[in-house]
Amino acid sequence: MVQLPETPTQHSVPTSTDVARLAGVSRATVSYVLNDAGTVRISEPTRRRVRAAAEELGYVPHAAARSLRAGHSRTVLMPAPSFPAGPLYSRFIDDLQRALGRLDYTVVQHGTAGPYGERAARAWAELRPVAVLVPGPGLGPQGVRILKRSGVRAVVTFGPEVVEGAHALLMDHACVGHCAARHLYDRGRRAIGVVLPEDPALEVFSLPRLDGVRRALHGTDATVTELPLAHDEGAAARLAARWDLLGLDAVFAYNDEYAMLLSRALKDTGVGIPRHTAVIGADDLMLGRLLRPRLSTVHIELPAGRDLATLVDRAVRDPRAAPERRTVLGARVVPREST
């Protein structure tokens, strides 16, 4: 089993040892040169030799070994959301990633869907990220504890609830429903329907929005009617068919897509919008502007990636600081023709 040290196996991955051997220096020197270590002076010829050797071998440092040695990493872990990501959310995440990248963090999305039990928390903890950003609800205090025990310096949740021990960017969708209901009420509507998508993954948003509607109308003479609806033409048609029986004069359609779905069915049944029934969506997508009548909607303001990234960075730098709770979801009605 003797192996000539000069002849590394043909298809083995080059290590800093290989680079050192080829350059005729020690591994320490290689490390110094490739990391531009400020404290030690290495002569220019040596630097050149090392770099040339690294180049020739196609040497790429081993991140795991490095962070094992260093005792910490700059990996920010973000579990995939448990809800289908719409364009709004995708842009938000994208923005955040870029901002964290500028602060020199490596953002990594991990493909576990919720609910985020202890199993999930442990799986994330194995990766020893410096921070974990959890979209939506489902991470319990126990999960947070597991992560912190494993050296995660900041746990941040984006969701409706505060989780003990974690920073929270409160995105309470109740305000979306609240806005919408307020608007409909101000327009004189009193019998208000609220669409609830049947996709259970959307309940994270739909239930708080419904709740917001309820709260906005509490103590008034208005009524709230829940309207379960699948994302499907047939379901919309069936709902529209019994529209008269429902006796509604307005509907908050969960979002613009469902608003479009329902509007179509209502129009096909001969229900006048907004004359007979007002319709309002949410998310302020382009498609709302293209409908006729133009769709009123609730514009949702998500926080800028840069601000979040700063928050994460601060939390990482000072892990013992009190968890921050910040309400970050802005909502305002964009009135158009459908209400």
Added chain:
Amino acid sequence: MVQLPETPTQHSVPTSTDVARLAGVSRATVSYVLNDAGTVRISEPTRRRVRAAAEELGYVPHAAARSLRAGHSRTVLMPAPSFPAGPLYSRFIDDLQRALGRLDYTVVQHGTAGPYGERAARAWAELRPVAVLVPGPGLGPQGVRILKRSGVRAVVTFGPEVVEGAHALLMDHACVGHCAARHLYDRGRRAIGVVLPEDPALEVFSLPRLDGVRRALHGTDATVTELPLAHDEGAAARLAARWDLLGLDAVFAYNDEYAMLLSRALKDTGVGIPRHTAVIGADDLMLGRLLRPRLSTVHIELPAGRDLATLVDRAVRDPRAAPERRTVLGARVVPREST
């Protein structure tokens, strides 16, 4: 600098050594127990003690240390796409992730946007993934070489081109344009416009689609007119305003969203669909069915996640096998009322 071995620093992360100490066994035993090693027999009382200790300390193994020791990982790296991910693509990725998860791979999305130069390739290589799945074009043969040198056992590209050394799932969007053009031609249309979104990130798709249209109509009496269009009402209105000058009797609108945008503008200008101008989209989104006239579209068939996962797994198991080239994009027209 003497430290009592019995008193680990309050906030240090528990290691297998800590577990061993608490359970009164060696680290080896801990490893055996927690990994259910089949080759060695450990007595039931010992197992219990070890598990209890791990539980009490909140021990989570260190993935990096493990894979460093093992010499390989089961991480599949997937860079974020360089184009905005539509619902179609998101579902596809989701599906693929789940399938790979079932094969016991850890899928990780890395947030670098393209173009995927050597810098990006090196950044991925640092993570020593077992496979890299690259969406879209932009990874060159040099990038593939860097990855392979670093021990990546399978590089798979999803995109329009074959990259040397990598497996390719050819998603040539030309066939989408081809289908659409063929359909319009068969309907008797001869002056055909093709919408080109101005977002440069979409050129990956729009140019091949245009090319497909060109090829389908080559040698016929039909003409092709490029129609650059921003995703914006004003741009659509301006395009519609000069519709008569363009003298078109059909348009392939890139996808359903742009089709909706343009249809609206055309209707507002009084252009009859399909009487005067036929409109066809692509992607077969729900919204096409909700438009009036109902939107004809090209349904795009993406490969099942399970099949891809199998391909990746095979490639990982046998890295020396010849790179596979597979055309995986199916397209068929769904004729509705707009053509």
Added chain:
DNA sequence: TTGAAAGCGCTACCAC
């Protein structure tokens, strides 16, 4: 049935 020890690739502290 359990333990001692080597070593994965890397960096940082000293000594030369």
Added chain:
DNA sequence: GTGGTAGCGCTTTCAA
């Protein structure tokens, strides 16, 4: 200026 070397947390071979 450069090199030797310890050790990050883990698994696994060999010995007891």
